[in-house]
Amino acid sequence: MAERKSWDSAYKYLFSSRQVFHQFLTRFVEEDFVQGISVDDVELVDKSFVSDELLDRESDIIYKVNLPENEVYIYVLLEFQSTPDKTIPVRMLLYILQLYDQLFRSSTSGLLPAVFPVLLYNGSRPWTVPFNLNELVAPRIPAKYIPSFEYYPIIERDIPPEKLERIKGLVAAIMYLEQQEDDAALKSTIDKAIAMIAEEQPEQLRQFSHWINRMFRGSLENNDIDKVHQLTEVKTMLAEVVDKIEQRGEQRGEQRGEQRGMQKKTFEYARKMLDRGFSIADIADITDLSEQEIRELAE
Template sequence: MAERKSWDSAYKYLFSSRQVFHQFLTRFVEEDFVQGLAVEDVELVDKSFVSDELLDRESDIIYRVDLPGREVYVYVLLEFQSSPDKTIPVRMLLYILQLYDQLFRSSTKGLLPAVFPVLLYNGSRPWNVPFNISELIAREIPARYIPSFEYYPIIERDIPPERLEQIKGLVAAIMYLEQQEDETALARTIDRAIAMIAEEQPEQLRQFGHWINRMFRGSLDTGDIEKVHQLTEVQTMLAEVVEKIEQRGVEQGMQQGMQQARREDARKMVLEGLEIPLVSRITGLSEQVIREMQKEQK
């Protein structure tokens, strides 16, 4: 997969939009309390509510959700390591307890609000960490004294591409592209991703453009992205990205071919008995590389 900027910061930017977070919550969380929510019912928690220490962590996002007669909080942990982390249940519970401590400092009246914990994992390896922290704790004491805390897992690799195409929308399109193994596969599937965001508003189309720019190492001009208002403009930009990917592939192939030719020339020169420093000057290969080739020939 292409070299990319921090996934955590990319998703934090994406979920700073209440429209995008609402889409994520209502289309990927299969729980009754999120069904029927309006965009206006979700609000990103700002620094007036929790401490800087909680908000500044790149991997954490928290929203307030207004339900009829009450409010709950949705806490999302972004886990974008290549392999599962066994400490995730502990980290999630610790974050929520820190949040509750912050709430107690503000007021001790009434019950604490419910916090719904969500894990979003986009690693390539299977997620094999228990969903409940109690499964990580030894059972030498009665079960009622062992903490029970369960999180809601959203494991991208386990969502079939066909399902993402049915869900549609910005978040589904991004997950669809993330499932591709390399830049070539991404280029082949961009058209399908475009079809998945056909009903998005201009703001979401621009967010998609910024996301693509992160994935493909700044292949687009950010000024052009900000001018996007309709789907055809996104398609034009992505055609430019695909062209650059193909050009990079051609250039890499040419570089590899030239490198192989230089090595073959150096091999012949060494067999003819030319001194290594001279071979290095002629071919441009380092003396160390030529010595290693000489050892292989012997």
């Protein structure tokens, strides 16, 4: 899909809202401990607690969840490269160990809190990386000495569109749009995406609009987005962004057509010069074609 900006920064912005993160956690993580968690129970970890090194990476999000008897940290790694990275289990474990190091320094007594690792991947290629680190280690020693670390995978391409429509909500709508492979498909699914956020509050509607504008390099004014209160306004803005994407695509197509036309004329000019006995070196100097291209043309 055309004109997308950095996925990491767009999601980092989106998940800075604890309401959005709560929706992501409770609707996409199928584990018992997340059931019953309220928005008030989740808290974005800030720089007063965790080192700048952990928080400055655009691909990392850390939340603290206050459960009835203890607290749990949710660590989300955003992996939006087109090709799966086989080092992910090692990287995630390394980041969590750095987090534990920070927790150790600030802890006075008792056990360390649990850290729940989540991978969010939206690439188009299948996720082929093992879910447990021990599958990447050669079993040449007793298994008890090989680290066993497993992360929770959320692979967007593997979530059926029907399930996203059933889950509903802002995060599901965004994943639904991301699954569209081209701009034409994106435009045809606007109505379904809008229906999925029909129950969202005005604040979430504005967050959705801001995300769309960031994600697709829209030229919408943030002041206009901040005035959004109704679903119809979001639909209008989304349609406007898609139209501008299509216009830029058409402009790029016209530019490529013009470039191909100019290139064709250059080759025709070079062919005439060959017919008139010009040397390959002189033709290359005049047309800016390489000597290899001219030799191939002569053959």
